[in-house]
Amino acid sequence: MKPADRLKTVAIGAASAAKTAGQQAGEQPTTTVVDMQTVERIAANWPMMSQAAVKEIVGKYGAPNEAMESRLIWYNNGPWxxxxxxxxxxxxxxxxxxxxxxxxxxxxxxxxxxxxxxxEFDGSVIVERTKGEVSARCDMESANFLAINLMYKIVTGEMNAEKAREVYTETAAAYVVSRSAPLAEGFQFELLQEQTNDPDETTIAGAMLRQTAGKVKDMVS
Structure with a gap:
């Protein structure tokens, strides 16, 4: 990146941060709905497991809001x-x-x-500190409910990672054989409607002064 473009990018970034301050971070919902012919065309040659996931989510929440060759996206579908x-x-x-x-x-x-x-609990539980999001990725929605519920128990100190893995394993087995498995059937805690993103803190001001002074010295030496 050219020197002038570096400074320009920093200025644009600062303006953007000021504009979005106080807003919930991350992707904003798309309200359009993709027609099912498009969904079926895209998923037609996907692997069997991916097709099964599409069938499950479409069956429960309807057509997605966005579609591309590699993924289908739903916004504000049910509790998600x-x-x-x-x-x-x-x-x-x-x-x-x-x-x-x-x-x-x-x-x-x-x-x-x-x-x-x-x-340590589950490598497919993904935390985005800056966005203030947590996601779970698995082969079916029920497994994601289970992972998120156990994430909550770990964060609140009710369980450690080892215990959560034990509970996950037993609950997943119970769900598969159609026994009672509340942790895999919906959220067992309240999702609070509050701002969760963490933009962190600005630390560069002093460094910019020092580096600018150093740049001046470089130019006159």
Whole structure:
């Protein structure tokens, strides 16, 4: 990037940050609905697991709001902020071998000190500190409910990662054989309507002064 463009980009970034201050971060909902012929055409050659996920989500929430060759996206579908069905599978062996193809998002602020424990619990629970989002990615929506519910229990200190993995495994097995599995059937905590994004803090002012002074010295030396 050219020097002038670097400064211009910083200025644009500062203006953008000021404009969006106080707003919830992340993708904003698309209200249009994709026609089902387009959905069927796109998903026709997807892997079997991805097609099954599309069938489940369409059956429950209707046609998506956005569609592209690699993914279908729903906004504000039921309790979720956003749901994405992917063409491309991500192999995952916990608690059983499967492919992650459907990702569900909520607005939720996770304290940074809990990030490592959540990663230890399940690598397909994804925390976005800046956006203030948490998502779970698995092969079906019920598994995402289960993962998010256990995420909440870890963050609130009710469980550690090891215990959450045990509960996940037992609950997933119970759900598969059609036994009672409330953790996999919906949220077991209240989703608060509050701002969850964390823009962090500005630290560059002093560094800019020091580097500018250094630049002047470079020019006159």
């Amino acid at each position: 902020k956003r749901t994405i069905c992917y063409r491309d599978e991500v192999p995952h062996h916990f608690p059983n071998p499967h492919s992650d193809v459907v990702e569900c998002f909520i607005d939720y602020r996770v304290p940074p000190e809990k990030f490592s424990e959540l990663a």
